[in-house]
Amino acid sequence: MARYRRRRDQRVIIGGTGLSVPGPPRQSEASFMAQVIAYARLRGWHHWHDQATNAPRVCPVCLTPSKVKRNEAGLPDLILIRRPRLIFAELKRDGEYPTPAQQAWLNDLAACDQEAFCWHPADWRTLERILY
Numbered sequence: 001m002a003r004y005r006r007r008r009d010q011r012v013i014i015g016g017t018g019l020s021v022p023g024p025p026r027q028s029e030a031s032f033m034a035q036v037i038a039y040a041r042l043r044g045w046h047h048w049h050d051q052a053t054n055a056p057r058v059c060p061v062c063l064t065p066s067k068v069k070r071n072e073a074g075l076p077d078l079i080l081i082r083r084p085r086l087i088f089a090e091l092k093r094d095g096e097y098p099t100p101a102q103q104a105w106l107n108d109l110a111a112c113d114q115e116a117f118c119w120h121p122a123d124w125r126t127l128e129r130i131l132y
Helices: 028-040 100-111 121-131
Strands: 004-005 011-014 019-022 046-049 078-082 084-091 115-119
Touching: 004 028, 028 078, 028 084, 028 115, 028 121, 100 115, 115 121
Parallel strands: 084 115
Antiparallel strands: 004 011, 011 019, 046 078, 078 084
């Protein structure tokens, strides 16, 4: 019987055969964000996502430095509100983890009795339960 194992590079190793085939592509953070926002809207949540955080640092046309003001490092990606709840969420691709600054924000928010989460696409069932 062949064994299947997921590796960091998302390739599937088929035990005993020496074959390596590409695994499914990882969902990008942007598409995961869109999916979470669409589900939250469906469930009646208001959301806020800072677009300036992901703004290009340089103009792609003329290559001049961007003058977009940025937030303090680590601020969670998404803020969701539906009375009486307020949720702060950092979204990551599967296999990625919050930076120390992001984790510090999540820890501080949790210490202030706020709902603060780090969600991955693999956490979708938990996310559905939390936003229900």
